[in-house]
Amino acid sequence: MRSGSAGTVRRRAGGKTDRTLIYIPIIHTQADMGKLAPSVRRVTVQKLGRRAWKRNVDVIQQMWAEICRTVEGWELPWDNVRLYQDGLPRCGREAEIVTELAGAGSPNHRLLLSLMKRGATLMGTESPDLLLEEYRLVQQILAAKDPEEAARVEARHEARSRSLLAQRDQYIAGRINESLRAGETGLLFLGMLHSLDSRLAKDIRVTYPICRPPRPRRGAT
Numbered sequence: 001m002r003s004g005s006a007g008t009v010r011r012r013a014g015g016k017t018d019r020t021l022i023y024i025p026i027i028h029t030q031a032d033m034g035k036l037a038p039s040v041r042r043v044t045v046q047k048l049g050r051r052a053w054k055r056n057v058d059v060i061q062q063m064w065a066e067i068c069r070t071v072e073g074w075e076l077p078w079d080n081v082r083l084y085q086d087g088l089p090r091c092g093r094e095a096e097i098v099t100e101l102a103g104a105g106s107p108n109h110r111l112l113l114s115l116m117k118r119g120a121t122l123m124g125t126e127s128p129d130l131l132l133e134e135y136r137l138v139q140q141i142l143a144a145k146d147p148e149e150a151a152r153v154e155a156r157h158e159a160r161s162r163s164l165l166a167q168r169d170q171y172i173a174g175r176i177n178e179s180l181r182a183g184e185t186g187l188l189f190l191g192m193l194h195s196l197d198s199r200l201a202k203d204i205r206v207t208y209p210i211c212r213p214p215r216p217r218r219g220a221t
Helices: 006-012 030-048 050-072 094-103 107-117 128-142 147-156 158-179
Strands: 019-026 081-085 121-123 185-191 204-207
Touching (some): 030 107, 050 107, 081 107, 094 107, 107 121
Parallel strands (some): 019 204, 081 185
16 A cells, blocks of 8 residues: 655645645445444355455455554644545534444544544535435345345346446535635545546545545446
8 A cells, every 4th residue: 555654745735725635545344334234244255255254354454554554644734624434424413423433343433533533524425315225225235145146136226326326426526525625635535436536626636645546447437
């Protein structure tokens, strides 16, 4: 994982009139999935086997250890930093949700709490309605009796899933565009399937000090 130094990040986020977005691609952990976590674990073990599942868990934990070490080492003007989080609805209960998931063991949400204590502002980032619809689609896939049935359910909902992802990306970008002010820095923690490149306002300078997210496949939304 390529990391940016604290000095580099500080320089990039230092303009008085700039709007800077620090984009941190992430992979979700089991703890991020709330009530779906046991079902996700069961389906993943069925598909990959217990050893491969454990290997994936270890790799993701190592990735998060590096992200946390890097971000907590940055010397940003935290009172002028806004935190945008994949999967966090705009609902008025944002801090409560983050605290709950941090208590469940999510390194992502523990990091958010740490940055909030330094003065960063937590932002509701996503549409509750879109998240709820996606949650229900995932529930249908996880309710399948075996991997073959799960694959059929997933294929049946593929077009809607792609459309939902695109709508979520549009909402997230719009939320950042409207709420990130001149002279402020946004930290965006976003899953690697997302793509905001063409949706963010032209005056927002995007930096990738940890790693750049992979480009979406041609034809994907």
